[in-house]
Structure formats: C-alpha cells, structure tokens
Amino acid sequence: MKEKARGSKRIHNKDKIFNKPEVEEREDLVIGRNAVIEALKTDRNIEVLYLANSKLEGSINAIVKLAKEKKILIKEVDKKKLDSLCNGAVHQGVIAKVTPYKYAEVSDILSLAEERGEKPFIVILDEVEDPHNLGSIIRTAELFGVHGIIIPKRRSASVSTMVYKSSVGAIEHVKVAKVTNLNAVIDELKEKGIWIYGADIRAEEYSYQTDFSGPCALIIGNEGKGISKLTLKKCDKLIKIPMVGKINSLNASVAGGIMMYEVLKGRLR
CATH class of the missing domain: 3.40.1280.10 (SPOUT methyltransferase, trefoil knot domain)
Known part of the structure; x- marks a missing residue:
C-alpha cells in the first residue's frame, strides 16, 4: 500500500531572491547557438533567423547551413538589434524567431x-x-x-x-x-x-x-x-x-x- 503523506512540510530547495526589475520573457524567440541548433534539428516552425553582422565562423556556419537546407529566411542585423530583441541577454550572435512553444497535454x-x-x-x-x-x-x-x-x-x-x-x-x-x-x-x-x-x-x-x-x-x-x-x-x-x-x-x-x-x-x- 502507498504510504500517506506526513503532514505539511516545506521543500529543501530554497533559492536566494534578489530584487531585480522584471523583464517580460518572450515565448517566440530562441537565443544562443546551441539552443538554435537544436531548434533547427526539429520540426519547430522557425519564421526567421537573425544573425549579427560579423564574420561567420565556428558553429555559426553550421547554423547557417541548417537554416539554408530548411529554406529559412536569414537576416543579418546589427548586434544592437539582437540585444534589443532579447532584452540584453547573451545571444552569441544568433536569434531565431519561432512560433510560440506548443505545450503538450x-x-x-x-x-x-x-x-x-x-x-x-x-x-x-x-x-x-x-x-x-x-x-x-x-x-x-x-x-x-x-x-x-x-x-x-x-x-x-x-x-x-x-x-x-x-x-x-x-x-x-x-x-x-x-x-x-x-x-x-x-x-x-x-x-x-x-x-x-x-x-x-x-x-x-x-x-x-x-x-x-x-x-x-x-x-x-x-x-x-x-x-x-x-x-x-x-x-x-x-x-x-x-x-x-x-x-x-x-x-x-x-x-x-x-x-x-x-x-x-x-x-x-
């Protein structure tokens, strides 16, 4: 038989909370190289891929290759544009605009x-x-x-x-x-x-x-x-x-x- 829960207790995983201004989190963006690569490998609907105006090297080349194979629109933009899109988060020069995440049942x-x-x-x-x-x-x-x-x-x-x-x-x-x-x-x-x-x-x-x-x-x-x-x-x-x-x-x-x-x-x- 299942054991009954033993009264009201609190969980052990307490994080320190700091007072920071809240920034609205967008559900239609994937930022960072690894995250974008994983999104490109799936059937996720990617509307446009934003790349910083800089030299294409390393994993960015792999991202561009995957995007072209899937015929995804690629736009090269200024780094400031990427910064504004993700509210200053570290984007590693690449952001994918996607259809918002579809939750499962x-x-x-x-x-x-x-x-x-x-x-x-x-x-x-x-x-x-x-x-x-x-x-x-x-x-x-x-x-x-x-x-x-x-x-x-x-x-x-x-x-x-x-x-x-x-x-x-x-x-x-x-x-x-x-x-x-x-x-x-x-x-x-x-x-x-x-x-x-x-x-x-x-x-x-x-x-x-x-x-x-x-x-x-x-x-x-x-x-x-x-x-x-x-x-x-x-x-x-x-x-x-x-x-x-x-x-x-x-x-x-x-x-x-x-x-x-x-x-x-x-x-x-």
Whole structure:
C-alpha cells in the first residue's frame, strides 16, 4: 500500500531572491547557438533567423547551413538589434524567431511512456518561478529519461527565451504540459496508479531508500515556499536528500536533478 503523506512540510530547495526589475520573457524567440541548433534539428516552425553582422565562423556556419537546407529566411542585423530583441541577454550572435512553444497535454506524456514500453516517470513543478531553474530541470529531465514535465498556468515560469537557453535546446525533446489545476491533475495521475513523491526536507525517508521502480511523479516545489500545503497533502510519500553540511537547502534545479537521478538509478537495477 502507498504510504500517506506526513503532514505539511516545506521543500529543501530554497533559492536566494534578489530584487531585480522584471523583464517580460518572450515565448517566440530562441537565443544562443546551441539552443538554435537544436531548434533547427526539429520540426519547430522557425519564421526567421537573425544573425549579427560579423564574420561567420565556428558553429555559426553550421547554423547557417541548417537554416539554408530548411529554406529559412536569414537576416543579418546589427548586434544592437539582437540585444534589443532579447532584452540584453547573451545571444552569441544568433536569434531565431519561432512560433510560440506548443505545450503538450498530460495524456501525451502518458502516451509517450506507453509507446516506449516504460512505466511513467513525470516531474511536477509546483510554482517554480525562475526560468533558469525551469530550463535546467528540463535539461536534466531529458538526460534522465523523464517522459514529461507538468507546470501550473499561474505563478510559474513558462517556456520562454531564457528557458530555451538554460535548457541548451533540451526543451525540443521534452514534453511540457501547462495545466490550470495542478492538484486535480495529481488526483487523475493517482487514479491511473502513478505514485506521487514530494521532495521535502523534513521527510522521514531519504531518496536513496525509496523504491522508484513503479510509475511515479516527482514534485519539486517553489524556490522559496516549497510545495504548497494542499499539494503536499496529496503526496503518497515525502522524501529528502541526505545532507551533512551547515547549509540545509539546495537550488530547485539541483535538488530536482538529484531526485531524478535517484529515480533513474532505481530503474536501472
């Protein structure tokens, strides 16, 4: 039988929050060489490729070659134009304007697991707001065989320019579903026999002690608040990462990466 969640606890992955002016994140741009190359290798609809007016060398040549093969419009522009498009983010001389990211359905994630003949392995992000964290989690998820990531529509980072860059193109290979009611989706997953694990610093069981061999969904909470109380109560089991240092918290993406590795390790035995 599944174990019941042990009360309301907070997640261990707290990030330091600095007061910075908010910049609107665009969902129609892919910036940086690696991210653009990955986008060009997929069926993603790229409307135009912007290149800085400079000498074409290194990976830029590969980008131009791929773009020409796909008959994508290439525009050479001043570096200042690229800077303004991505609000000053590091673009490495290349930006692709794309059709905004198309989110998957939760059913698509489950279908992928079935197609691969594998038990579902899902990551649920409960209000992870930093796009860098979301991008890093997506990158790690792709490496560790996660079938898909579920995020809420409100109070969460979305797939944006910064997420593309942080994921180093992995977003092109990972299904991300954006849902209106995260807790309702968790209930649906539980009805399908998927165990829900919550990452929480005050859990009684360590990640290395947990059997992740069955269908599972791993919940990673908000950088500061952790998993919300209602969502925490829906977990079948709470787990924590062993730590021996004086600082008892981890960055959301680091904590998520460790947990995802534990799931993969358990399935490879």
